[in-house]
Amino acid sequence: METGVPEAVERESRGTAEEEEDNGSSAMIWSLEEANEKQTSQIGASACGATAVIDVLQALGFNVAAQVVDRCVRTNLRKNEALLPEYLLSRSVAGTTSAQLVAGVERLTGGVVVGRLFCLYPERQVDLCRWLCQWIRKGAVPVATMNMQVGVPPGEEIPDAWHHQMVFGVAPDTVYMTNPLEAGEPLWVWFS
Template sequence: MSRKCEVSPMERACEQVCGADEDEAGGANGRAMLWSIQEALERQTLQIGTSACGATAVVDALKALGVDVAPEEADRCVQTRLRRIESPLPDYLLSRSEAGATHAQLIAGAVEASKGKVTGRFFHLHPRRQVNLVPWLARWLRKGAVPVATMNMQLAVPEGDEVPDAWHHQLIFGVAPNAVFMTNPLDVVSEEEVHQRLCSESALLVRREDVLQRLTPESCLSSFIESQTDPRWKALDVEGQVKQMVREEEQEQEGPVLTHIRIPAAYSSGVTLFALQQSHLGQELINAPELPPSAVTGPTHTDF
């Protein structure tokens, strides 16, 4: 496929959300871009390894700040964790809860890989915060900060699509009214959709087949859960969820069954902003206050 064909859907999307008048590209309409779509197509780093979306985002964040780092070095510094797919169910579930990287690993990895040239600051977006996402991102982008989103991709799933199997880190290379532009994959997503994924409890859905195929008579979930210091394993009743799946199998239940179990996740949803350490922006980032909690009561985007 030619490069022109690859980029044209993004170009069409940009025209739709940004409008054709480039004189309105900043200020009032909230548009801000680190890279043009063509530059993003040429400069983005595609996924560098299994569960390595975080390290991939770090590579591009450093690149956007003028610091070139080899992908394998970024991955080493981020210390990407892998799923232990051959493990029995208890250890497999533990590995799933930690697979990939947290925002803290991304920041530490960026600092180490850049030899201290780059700093990062994470902003929690769950529970829901008082923030208009695109204008907030646009302000930081115009100052030169580089955002990386940590999102629960199992939220805001289009009707008819399969529920994704993981969370995801993506570099944000630009925003426009009701639109967020990201790499790995190169995509434009509505502000509402991104905000839903950025406002999530730290939990992960694990598919039914991935649970049942690892369940053996020797799998002792009770002992495993008792040994965990994280109380969420008990609070989510992970053992009870697995037992329900087993009952459904034994009874050959017809109709709706559990398609997933819900387990604790190591990740927090939100945005990490990166900047050069020895810069006014770097100091501004470090000193910036947390986003205030939303005063709006009612449901948040935490349903799976």
Template sequence: MEAMGSGAGAQAEEAQVHSAMLWSIQEAVQRQTLQIGASACGATAVVDVLQALGITVTPETVDHCVRTSLRRNQAPLHDYLHSRSQAGATHLQLVSGAQQASGGRVVGRFFGLYPRRRLKLVPWLARWIRRGAVPIATMNMQRAVPEGEEIPDAWHHQLIFGVAPGAVFMTNPLDVDQVRQMIGEEERKDEERPKTMHLMIPAAYSSGVTFFAPRDSDVAQELLSSSDLPLL
């Protein structure tokens, strides 16, 4: 039997370091929770986090615990704009909501990714997933908008159910999203793109990843004691 070539061995090792799955894609199709209400992507992601950790809680209970904020569409303009800056839920609400909805059995830890961090995203995610943590990405969808598409008017929370080399698999909607591209373009200024007039509303959110784990587990203690990611 011939020994595996160094190139093939390196590729296999890289694939192992860059790969980890909570669910297969087929399982994710069956198990993912679709958006449970207006501005409730955060609560929806927490429902799937608890499911991935073996805890079944109704979406209504999770949404109540997360305390999703809604847009005040019928309010005067100044009040409506203020509500837009807070619509949905912050990572702090996801952490407290998961803890409350699980009866204290689950804890969460947020790692900010903006300002930009010194990080190899996929191996970092894979390591925590293999340890038993369940991640939610909080993303500013107004960054890295594909050419020709309209700029979204919201942030978004999505459960990350797995990673592979060059890809991050997420639910709500089921997607393979190039999150690294979004992070890499957070500060990039593309002067050649056509300018569109938009009203800039400060948001209550921070981009990053929140990991969840059973309170009494080793991975929970490791998460809670880990330092913030170093800045670039």
């Protein structure tokens, strides 16, 4: 059966016997060491989406210049020097949407790599690690799009942005992401 996924990626995503023993909730695209070496640092203001796409393409064996990726995902910049109304409008659309990331990846690879957007609303209970693991084992390279305005600790400033990060692995209770390199513990997560 033709999957459209490079054989090396498909072979690596199948997992090991050890991973099967943990009920299928662990899979790594990169090891922690590889992620530390390969991850891309934020390429510019409001460009976390383009940065995530660079890492996704790298994980799938594509080498595309950062400027080309940024142009294809159509990152919108803030107009810091504009008058207040135009500045506020630019803030409201700064960065990229998930749909722009999917379209950019497809454009950059001539349709060889396809993307899918999974909205997790209306609110539902999801075993995120297990779900991501299944996709990674099928050869997918996930990107998490997170609303940074939700879950801000009391007393901290509320961010004005969403954030895109490539997911390079999951364990039973941890999701590993790039830009920045970090791990979270969303065993059961409620999305809204």
